[in-house]
Amino acid sequence: MTVHDLWKDLSKSEIAQRRQAGRDRWQRRWREGTGRAAQQRKQSYKEHQKAQAYLDDANHMQNPRAQRIRRESITVGTLLDRHLAAKADRAPKTVEADHHHAAGVRRQFGDRHASTIDTTEIEVWSQRGDIARSSRKKQLEIFRASIKRGIRDKLIDHDPTEGIVVPLGHKELPHWSSAELMAVIEAAANEREKALLAVLGLMGVRAGEARSLLVGDYSDGRLSVTTSGVDSDTTKTRAGRRTLPVPGFVVPLLERQVGDRPKSEWLFPSPRLAGQAIGKGYVSDTVTRAVARANKNREDPIERINVHGLRHTFAAMALSEAGADLLSVSRAMGHARPSITLDRYGHLAPAGLAPLMDKIDQLAVVQS
Structure with a gap:
């Protein structure tokens, strides 16, 4: 044959x-x-x-x-097709992103026989400067996943992507300290905006997720996040569907926001459009107004950050001030994988083994 x-x-x-x-x-x-x-x-x-x-x-x-x-x-295109087909049941946005990143691999290697591609060739391709590092990293990841599936299915013999890394480099994301965040929350113009800022900054909820919350999503000190944005019926990933314990400071803010309203109403309703949730512009304006009010009597003004910066603030506070572990922060933020949290915020986690050993020592003292 x-x-x-x-x-x-x-x-x-x-x-x-x-x-x-x-x-x-x-x-x-x-x-x-x-x-x-x-x-x-x-x-x-x-x-x-x-x-x-x-x-x-x-x-x-x-x-x-x-x-x-x-x-x-076997061509690279075939391996990509098989991998994408096997992952077709994931969240629609994730599937769309997978196809987008696979297209970058396909443009370069799609028609090539997998057995003819060597590691150096892939490494040179992964270091090109025409797209952002994060996109190159995603393309390499889906290429590697397709190759490993081919090896597992005995379609190819070796992984030419092994050992190749696309370093993202460290870029500090704008965020506030806990003191700055609380000053901004306290300076909010009204109860609705104070509760909104607290949910974003003290719980790490995405702006789109907060806008889509219903009154019924809050119950007995817990907040259920089930959708990624108004008029959407899915979260960004499966991990995005989560139930969060509400910090004690935030509980009365949400209870006053809920009141005796029907469970089907928006938790944060628009002040202008009856029956609709607050819009993207309202969230951004809320941050602007609160920062301006907080800075009125401050000698060291708080820098204005964008809405997503409140989510970064939550991660920074949890890791660098509260000493939380990366896995817990990843779950709270609804990240698809803990590696996402590690890539973006790992540098904020307590360094070294001393904090761990201090906690172990505290447990030992209590039990002795």
Whole structure:
């Protein structure tokens, strides 16, 4: 049995035309019987069919040569397609992001046989300067995940992405100290804005999540975050759907906000448009107004940060002031993976083993 790439010597434009037309690319040729007189047969496949065809041949025939041909013919595009298909049940925004980052890999390596790509080639590609580091990191991650799936499924033999890292570098995200945050909250123009700032800064809730909260989402000192924004029925990731214990300072603010209103009403209703939640502009204006009021009698004015900076403030306070662990902060913020929290805020966590050993010592003293 032999396998042939019918597009092997074509130009990129010709390949694009054939792909758009849905033409077959791979042709398998074999003889029925032995000897030159045996009848030769041919069968062609589109890209998404060929991997399974090779797999069936190798499994049924137990033919090392068939296995070698199958491995040498798998393209990066096929590996990406298989990985994306296996992850298609994730949150819509996550799936959309996966396809976006996969497209960056596909542009460079999509038509290449995976067995022909070496580590240095991928490393050079991952260090290019035409896009942001975070995007290059995401592209490398989905490339690596596709490769590892191919290895697990025995479609390819090795991982050429192993050992390659795209360093993000440390960029300090604007945030306030706990004292500055409390000064801004206390200076809020009214009870609604004070409760809103407290939910954003003291609980790490995203602005879109806060805008979509209903009265019924607050109950017995706990706040349920179930949607990522007004008019949306899904969170950014599964981890975004979370129930948060409400800090004692925030409880009376929310209870006054809830009052005796029906559970189906918005927790933060628009002051101008009946039956609607506050808009994005209202949240931003709330921060601006509160900072201006807080700075009236301050010798060291508080710097204005954007709305998302309140979420960074929560992370900074939790890690650097409250000494919280990264996993707890990650869950509170609704991050899909603790590694996201580590990448963005790991430098704020207590350094060294001394804080840990101090806590262990406190436990030992109490129990002794």
